[in-house]
Amino acid sequence: MDVARANRTAVERMMSARPMLRTVATAGEVIPGMHDRLLLHAGPPIEWERMSGPLRGAVIGAVLFEGWAEDEEEAARLAESGEVEFAPCHHHGAVGPMAGVISPSMAVYVVENVTHGNRSFSTLNEGYGKVLRYGAYSSEVLDRLRWLNDVMAPVLREALSDSEGLDIRALLAEALHMGDEGHNRNKAGSLLLLKLLAPLVARVAPDPKVAAAVLGFIGENALSVLNPVMAACKAMADAAHGVEGSTIVTAMARNGTDFGIRVSGIGDRWFTAPAGTPKGLYFSGFSSADANPDIGDSTITETAGIGGFAMAAAPAIVAFVSGVPSDATNATLEMYEITVAEHEHFTIPALDFRGTPTGIDIRAVVELGITPRINTGIAHREAGIGQVGAGLVRPPAEIFEEALLAFAENRGI
Amino acid sequence: MDVARANRTAVERMMSARPMLRTVATAGEVIPGMHDRLLLHAGPPIEWERMSGPLRGAVIGAVLFEGWAEDEEEAARLAESGEVEFAPCHHHGAVGPMAGVISPSMAVYVVENVTHGNRSFSTLNEGYGKVLRYGAYSSEVLDRLRWLNDVMAPVLREALSDSEGLDIRALLAEALHMGDEGHNRNKAGSLLLLKLLAPLVARVAPDPKVAAAVLGFIGENALSVLNPVMAACKAMADAAHGVEGSTIVTAMARNGTDFGIRVSGIGDRWFTAPAGTPKGLYFSGFSSADANPDIGDSTITETAGIGGFAMAAAPAIVAFVSGVPSDATNATLEMYEITVAEHEHFTIPALDFRGTPTGIDIRAVVELGITPRINTGIAHREAGIGQVGAGLVRPPAEIFEEALLAFAENRGI
Numbered sequence: 001m002d003v004a005r006a007n008r009t010a011v012e013r014m015m016s017a018r019p020m021l022r023t024v025a026t027a028g029e030v031i032p033g034m035h036d037r038l039l040l041h042a043g044p045p046i047e048w049e050r051m052s053g054p055l056r057g058a059v060i061g062a063v064l065f066e067g068w069a070e071d072e073e074e075a076a077r078l079a080e081s082g083e084v085e086f087a088p089c090h091h092h093g094a095v096g097p098m099a100g101v102i103s104p105s106m107a108v109y110v111v112e113n114v115t116h117g118n119r120s121f122s123t124l125n126e127g128y129g130k131v132l133r134y135g136a137y138s139s140e141v142l143d144r145l146r147w148l149n150d151v152m153a154p155v156l157r158e159a160l161s162d163s164e165g166l167d168i169r170a171l172l173a174e175a176l177h178m179g180d181e182g183h184n185r186n187k188a189g190s191l192l193l194l195k196l197l198a199p200l201v202a203r204v205a206p207d208p209k210v211a212a213a214v215l216g217f218i219g220e221n222a223l224s225v226l227n228p229v230m231a232a233c234k235a236m237a238d239a240a241h242g243v244e245g246s247t248i249v250t251a252m253a254r255n256g257t258d259f260g261i262r263v264s265g266i267g268d269r270w271f272t273a274p275a276g277t278p279k280g281l282y283f284s285g286f287s288s289a290d291a292n293p294d295i296g297d298s299t300i301t302e303t304a305g306i307g308g309f310a311m312a313a314a315p316a317i318v319a320f321v322s323g324v325p326s327d328a329t330n331a332t333l334e335m336y337e338i339t340v341a342e343h344e345h346f347t348i349p350a351l352d353f354r355g356t357p358t359g360i361d362i363r364a365v366v367e368l369g370i371t372p373r374i375n376t377g378i379a380h381r382e383a384g385i386g387q388v389g390a391g392l393v394r395p396p397a398e399i400f401e402e403a404l405l406a407f408a409e410n411r412g413i
Numbered sequence: 414m415d416v417a418r419a420n421r422t423a424v425e426r427m428m429s430a431r432p433m434l435r436t437v438a439t440a441g442e443v444i445p446g447m448h449d450r451l452l453l454h455a456g457p458p459i460e461w462e463r464m465s466g467p468l469r470g471a472v473i474g475a476v477l478f479e480g481w482a483e484d485e486e487e488a489a490r491l492a493e494s495g496e497v498e499f500a501p502c503h504h505h506g507a508v509g510p511m512a513g514v515i516s517p518s519m520a521v522y523v524v525e526n527v528t529h530g531n532r533s534f535s536t537l538n539e540g541y542g543k544v545l546r547y548g549a550y551s552s553e554v555l556d557r558l559r560w561l562n563d564v565m566a567p568v569l570r571e572a573l574s575d576s577e578g579l580d581i582r583a584l585l586a587e588a589l590h591m592g593d594e595g596h597n598r599n600k601a602g603s604l605l606l607l608k609l610l611a612p613l614v615a616r617v618a619p620d621p622k623v624a625a626a627v628l629g630f631i632g633e634n635a636l637s638v639l640n641p642v643m644a645a646c647k648a649m650a651d652a653a654h655g656v657e658g659s660t661i662v663t664a665m666a667r668n669g670t671d672f673g674i675r676v677s678g679i680g681d682r683w684f685t686a687p688a689g690t691p692k693g694l695y696f697s698g699f700s701s702a703d704a705n706p707d708i709g710d711s712t713i714t715e716t717a718g719i720g721g722f723a724m725a726a727a728p729a730i731v732a733f734v735s736g737v738p739s740d741a742t743n744a745t746l747e748m749y750e751i752t753v754a755e756h757e758h759f760t761i762p763a764l765d766f767r768g769t770p771t772g773i774d775i776r777a778v779v780e781l782g783i784t785p786r787i788n789t790g791i792a793h794r795e796a797g798i799g800q801v802g803a804g805l806v807r808p809p810a811e812i813f814e815e816a817l818l819a820f821a822e823n824r825g826i
Contacts, residue, residue, distance in 0.1 A: 177729040178592040178601050179762070188591050191604035195632035198611050202624035211615035211624065219608035315762035316590040325763055349592070349728035349738055350763060 003363070004340075006245035010264045011341040011359035014240035014248075014304060017113040019120070019232035020165035024156040028104035031092050031121050035104070039063075040089040042100025042297040043255025044270040047086065048079050052256035054135030054292050057383030058099030059084075061137030065145050066103050072137070090251055090262075094121040095234045095297035097226060098133035098379055099256065106145070107153030109228045111168065113235040120238065122231040124148045124156075127221040133296075134379045134386040155214050159200035166196050168232035171225070172306060173345050176356070181314035182229055183298055183307030184321060184375040184390055190224035230297060233304035240264055240359070247407055248340065249360040252303050252372065252395060256295035256379070259395045263362055263403050266410060271403040273396035278378050280391015281322045292381035294393045299374055305343045305358030308373035308392070309335045313348045313356075321375055321390050331373045331392075332357065338364040338372065362407070365400040416776070417753075419658035423677045424754040424772035427653035427661075427717060430526040432533070432645035433578035437570040441517035444505050444534050448517070452476075453502040455513025455710040456668025457683040460499065461492050465669035467548030467705050470796030471512030472497075474550030478558050479516050485550070503664055503675075507534040508647045508710035510639060511546035511792055512669070519558070520566030522641045524581065526648040533651065535644040537561045537569075540634040546709075547792045547799040568627050572613035579609050581645035584638070585719060586758050589769070594727035595642055596711055596720030597734060597788040597803055602638035607631050643710060646717035653677055653772070660820055661753065662773040665716050665785065665808060669708035669792070672808045676775055676816050679823060684816040686809035691791050693804015694735045705794035707806045712787050718756045718771030721786035721805070722748045726761045726769075734788055734803050744786045744805075745770065751777040751785065775820070778813040 028034050039062055041055060051059070060075040063084065069075035078084055089096050096102055108121045126144055130136040160166070171192045172180075178188030198215055205211035218224045241250040246264035253260055260270040275293040282288065301307030311317060312332035315325035332348065335357035342355030360372055371394040378389040441447050452475055454468060464472065473488040476497065482488035491497055502509050509515055521534045539557055543549040573579070584605045591601030611628055618624035631637045654663040659677035666673055673683040688706040695701065714720030724730060725745035728738035745761065748770035755768030773785055784807040791802040 174600075179590055187587075188601060188604070191601070191608055194611065195604055195607060198607065198632055199625040199629035202615050202618070202628055203621050205615070205621070208616050208618070208621075208624070211621070212612040215615055215628075216612035219611055318762075319766075325765055349731075352738055353732075 003245055003247055006243050006265060007248050007340045007359065007361060010240040010243040010246040010248040013116065013243070014236050014359060015341065015344045016115050017236040017239040018115045019111045019113050019168045019235040021109060021160065021168055021228050022112050022165045023110045023160045024107050024153045025110055027102050027106045027108045027121070030108065030110055031094055033092050037083065038085045038087060038104065040087055040092055040094055040096065040100070040102040041255060042089060042096050042098065042295060043253040044258050044260030044272045045088055046255045046257055050257050052292050052295065053382040054295060054379040055099045055256045057135030057137055058101040058132050060383065061132045061141055062101045062103040064137060065142055066105055088253070089297055090253055093119060093234070093238070095230045095300050096123060096133065097230060097298045098296040098377060099135055100297045101132065105149065107149045109231055111228060111231040111235050113239055116239045118235055118238050120231040120234040122227040124152060125221060125223050125227045127217070127223070130386050135383050136386045137384060151210060152214050152217065155201055155205050155210060158204040159197055162200050162204065168228055169345055172229060172232070173347070176306070176310055176313045176346055177349055179314050179316055181307055181310040181317060181375065183301040184377065185314045185317045186226050186229065187222045189229060190218070190222050193225040193228070194219045226298070230300050233300040233306070236304045237300060247362045247404070249303055249362060252299035253297045254294045254299065256292055259294060259399065261395065261399050261403060263407065266403060266407055269406065271399040273399045276393050276396065278376050278391035278393040279322070280378060280389050281320065282389035283387070286388035290380050290388045292379045294376060295379055296376065298376065302372055302374055303360065305346055305356045308375045310346065310348060310356045311375065312351055317375070321392055334370060335373060337368055338370050362400045362403050366404050369397065371395050371397050371400065416658055416660055419656050419678060420661050420753045420772065420774060423653040423656040423659040423661040426529065426656070427649050427772060428754065428757045429528050430649040430652040431528045432524045432526050432581045432648040434522060434573065434581055434641050435525050435578045436523045436573045437520050437566050438523055440515050440519045440521045440534070443521065443523055444507055446505050450496065451498045451500060451517065453500055453505055453507055453509065453513070453515040454668060455502060455509050455511065455708060456666045457671050457673030457685050458501055459668045459670055463670050465705050465708065466795040467708060467792040468512045468669045470548030470550055471514040471545050473796065474545045474554055475514045475516040477550060478555055479518055501666070502710055503666055506532060506647070506651070508643045508713050509536060509546065510643060510711045511709040511790060512548055513710045514545065518562065520562045522644055524641060524644040524648050525578070526652055529652045531648055531651050533644040533647040535640040537565060538634060538636050538640045540630070540636065543799050548796050549799045550797060564623060565627050565630065568614055568618050568623060569610070571617040572610055575613050575617065581641055582758055585642060585645070589719070589723055589726045589759055590762055592727050592729055594720055594723040594730060594788065596714040597790065598727045598730045599638050599642065600635045602642060603631070603635050606638040606641070639711070643713050646713040646719070649717045650713060660775045660817070662716055662775060665712040666710045667707045667712065669705055672707060672812065674808065674812050674816060676820065679816060679820055682819065684812040684819070686812045689806050689809065691789050691804035691806040692735070693791060693802050694733065695802035696800070699801035703793050703801045705792040707789060708792055709789065711789065715785055715787055716773065718759055718769045721788045723759065723761060723769045724788065725764055730788070734805055747783060748786060750781055751783050775813045775816050779817050782810065784808050784810050784813065
């Protein structure tokens with residue numbers, strides 16, 4: 001098959017995927033291959049020795065959450081001992097923001113692409129401040145995780161059982177008309193999620209206080225929808241994976257040390273290089289000296305044609321990631337250069353309802369020397385601290401070159 | 414006082430007004446001067462004989478809702494008889510979208526400008542389809558009004574009693590960063606209202622089904638926030654009224670027959686002329702031949718610096734009112750020509766966070782020949798039908814000329 005046709009097939013599969021949020025369940029019950037001593041993490045494969053501070057912090061927190069250790073030191077020893085297995089979320093149909101750690105007992109959203117039948121998973125978003133995904137693991141962090149698991153998750157599960165599932169692609173399409181880009185800015189999407197859930201939650205919650213607490217948490221957290229959106233993007237990207245002859249990127253992910261990509265027509269191989277450090281705006285008291293290299297699976301949003309690629313839809317985001325509104329527009333315009341399609345469902349009003357740039361072609365990235373634009377949060381480089389800012393970053397160019405070389409070799413060129 | 418200084422005072426009062434949604438109450442209890450046989454309506458004063466179809470329809474519906482008549486014919490005879498008194502909402506601190514009819518038993522939002530102490534009122538938004546504000550009065554319409562009054566209003570009243578009041582200025586500021594302009598597009602604002610109300614409603618509703626019904630109604634109605642927003646704009650505009658020597662417009666309103674304005678430094682006099690007919694997009698099966706002339710108090714939004722004046726914040730609105738996104742930007746840019754300030758709280762990300770054009774100066778309108786831009790819904794010209802489209806309109810130029818003449822006469826110029 002010629003490459004252009006293969007890419008058309010891949011991107012059409014990506015755009016026709018229709019991810020529905022079906023339920024909330026326990027990771028160990030629903031994630032294929034999840035087992036008792038397995039921790040999933042963001043990005044390409046990595047072992048404890050090479051893990052950055054925030055990923056180590058999240059691992060420690062997950063070990064404590066599971067009750068595998070009594071304290072931080074014991075948790076770190078266990079993680080180092082080899083008795084805990086590590087694997088990328090991406091190897092198990094899952095994605096996680098920032099450190100992206102998923103442990104067997106954690107509640108996860110279950111998203112199903114009803115067009116092609118594949119499923120994907122992500123945890124419940126923890127909100128702001130000291131949170132596991134940024135490498136914090138204090139008792140406050142663990143208490144919130146327990147509340148999410150023991151209080152919110154059962155209510156959401158019951159609420160979703162009363163629905164046909166929530167159409168996350170439709171939700172995203174609407175959010176892009178309301179100033180979101182779907183990665184770092186999810187204010188509108190989170191409120192659209194609240195709108196869909198509020199009557200269901202009010203009906204099924206065990207008592208009015210729990211209903212109020214759950215609706216308050218979802219409504220106040222402008223990232224509530226990020227995790228289901230990431231799972232939806234994973235479901236869309238996975239639908240485009242494995243098309244023979246296609247040079248479309250189907251995963252971009254960072255573990256805090258390495259940035260990795262996968263390509264539709266090159267199987268499950270990762271192409272990796274050291275992750276860069278985002279440039280952006282820092283919270284009061286922090287500076288770029290505190291920043292960890294780029295981390296998280298949230299680049300699945302850019303992979304699916306939103307996030308940094310849809311910044312023109314979200315001019316207000318520059319107050320958060322730096323720059324002026326025309327930078328946001330230019331980011332999107334540049335991404336049309338390295339993508340093969342304009343999204344059929346995701347459109348940008350300010351660009352006369354043009355579809356978002358979708359389907360990154362590694363050939364175009366290499367040929368033009370333009371790497372993808374990514375919006376991202378910035379984690380402190382030490383374990384146990386948390387978020388220090390938000391900004392913009394690009395993947396290392398060499399991984400696209402290596403992928404293209406491998407693609408050519410596979411095809412005997 | 415010189416006019417420029419007076420205008421600065423007026424617009425600063427308008428911008429520093431901080432309207433808080435305090436409670437929901439019965440019109441007869443809280444609206445000053447409301448009495449047993451009084452119906453308030455949108456726009457400047459008008460009697461039954463000159464009322465257009467949709468206003469007559471809404472009057473008939475309100476008479477039936479109050480139980481003053483048994484059927485449509487009896488209601489029309491009563492309205493014609495002189496036994497029902499009519500007065501503009503604006504004469505009683507109130508505002509109403511489209512026909513804007515408020516009867517003594519109807520539940521109303523109570524908004525208080527905590528900076529200057531004045532209060533304002535508006536009904537609960539009925540949603541879409543056959544609704545009183547567009548002149549429909551079938552049993553479906555009256556049943557919904559009864560549900561709003563008997564079920565939703567008590568819950569909202571109880572919910573708001575648990576809060577300090579909802580800051581509608583802050584809500585609007587955020588909604589303008591989420592693709593709303595606050596008049597015809599209130600998707601984000603309505604979800605922000607839902608966010609604030611959801612935990613309160615879940616806590617106080619008499620049972621889970623009522624909580625679910627109320628949250629479902631607010632969430633599904635993308636105009637839920639329009640009425641509290643209009644009351645908030647009324648509270649802001651009233652704060653700017655009565656500044657001696659000021660040529661700032663403090664009310665623009667239409668009753669479906671006449672378009673009227675009031676000016677800060679000219680007291681309570683209305684300057685009126687026949688209302689124009691909006692140009693826009695029609696629902697399937699309708700055309701401009703079905704359109705009633707411009708109607709409603711919702712132009713209080715443009716008076717306060719949002720709505721048509723903030724269209725650059727809402728490029729997606731053109732799918733609803735006609736045009737392309739650059740028209741929306743140009744609408745806002747043009748309005749800077751006839752206003753005296755850029756809003757301190759309402760900013761537009763796409764215009765580098767420039768404040769919205771605020772404080773219409775009748776001198777500039779006359780001198781430049783640029784009349785205000787208005788976004789609006791379009792009502793069928795016959796009673797009993799409803800909305801047929803949405804579009805754009807401008808007030809008649811002569812009312813600004815007459816107002817300026819009166820202003821000059823008052824000052825002995």
